[in-house]
Amino acid sequence: MSITNLQNMITLIIARHGETIENGLNICQGQTHGTLSKTGEKENELLGIQLRKFPFTTIYSSPLARALQTAGAIQQHNLGSIIITDERLMERHLGVLQGKTYPTPYLESDLYEEMETVESMAERMNNFLSHIKQKHPGETIVLVSHGYIIKVLLSLLNNLPLRDFHKVNLMNNSGFTEVVVE
Numbered sequence: 001m002s003i004t005n006l007q008n009m010i011t012l013i014i015a016r017h018g019e020t021i022e023n024g025l026n027i028c029q030g031q032t033h034g035t036l037s038k039t040g041e042k043e044n045e046l047l048g049i050q051l052r053k054f055p056f057t058t059i060y061s062s063p064l065a066r067a068l069q070t071a072g073a074i075q076q077h078n079l080g081s082i083i084i085t086d087e088r089l090m091e092r093h094l095g096v097l098q099g100k101t102y103p104t105p106y107l108e109s110d111l112y113e114e115m116e117t118v119e120s121m122a123e124r125m126n127n128f129l130s131h132i133k134q135k136h137p138g139e140t141i142v143l144v145s146h147g148y149i150i151k152v153l154l155s156l157l158n159n160l161p162l163r164d165f166h167k168v169n170l171m172n173n174s175g176f177t178e179v180v181v182e
Contacts (some may be wrong), residue, residue, distance in 0.1 A: 010133060011140040012157075012179045013054055014150055015074070017066040018044040019173040026102050030094030043174035044070050048077030051176065054140050057081050060132070061144040062089040070174065073143040081142075083126035088128040091146035092116045108148070108166035118162050121152040129156070129181070147171065152178075157181065 018040030022029045036044070048160070051074055059078075062070035063085040068146030071083045097103070111117065132141055145153070151168040157179050168178075171177065 007138045008133075008182060009138065010136055011054070011130075012181055013051060013056065013140065013142045013176055014153065014171075014179060015047060015070065015094045015142060015144050015176040016147060016150055016171040016173055017062075017064075017070040017144060018047075018073070020066050023173060025108075028090060028094045028097040028102055029066075029098055030098040031064065031090055032099055036069055040066075040070075040173060044073035047174045047176065048074045048080075051142065052077055054142070054178075056140040056142050058136065058139070059083045059142040059144060060086050060089060060128075062091065062146060062149075063087060065088055067144045067146060071142075074142060074144065086128065088124040089143060089145040089149065092121055092148040092152075109163075112117070118152060118165055122147055122156060122162050125149065125153045125156055129153075133181070145159075154179075162164055 009022050019037050020029065020034040020040055021037050022034050024037060039046060056078065059071045059074055059081055061067050061083055068085065075081050075083055093116040097112050097114050097115070147170050150171055151165050155165045
């Protein structure tokens with residue numbers, strides 16, 4: 001790999017927001033803010049400490065409260081970093097399910113009335129990836145987002161068919177993964 005390629009590579013630290021009260025109640029949050037649980041707050045503290053090992057100065061976060069509070073916890077343990085909110089990192093709009101208990105049975109591949117399509121989420125993520133590739137070549141960036149949108153992002157980064165996004169394992173709350181992108 002050439003030096004130019006190394007300079008253009010971006011390391012993405014992709015983190016999911018902390019556990020919310022709604023997660024525990026099996027409520028479809030979608031693009032609602034959600035409320036971090038006590039467990040979520042503690043897990044976010046640990047996440048912030050874990051991420052100290054990475055050399056980043058920029059945290060991109062969904063503007064939804066559960067993600068933004070998670071980004072704030074990361075920032076507290078990584079002084080000198082800045083948080084930039086970006087609506088493209090928001091969770092999938094879950095249409096008529098938002099704010100309600102998940103139906104039984106529920107399949108992630110199902111499309112309910114007014115629900116955002118997988119293609120729409122992929123378009124948001126591709127647009128976001130293009131943006132950070134131009135703005136942050138050679139850097140390490142932290143992204144704080146949500147379960148479904150992270151699954152779509154990981155599908156794109158791993159060249160998996162979008163129709164199979166639901167087969168990507170759901171990241172744990174306050175969990176993270178590291179991905180290098182050229």
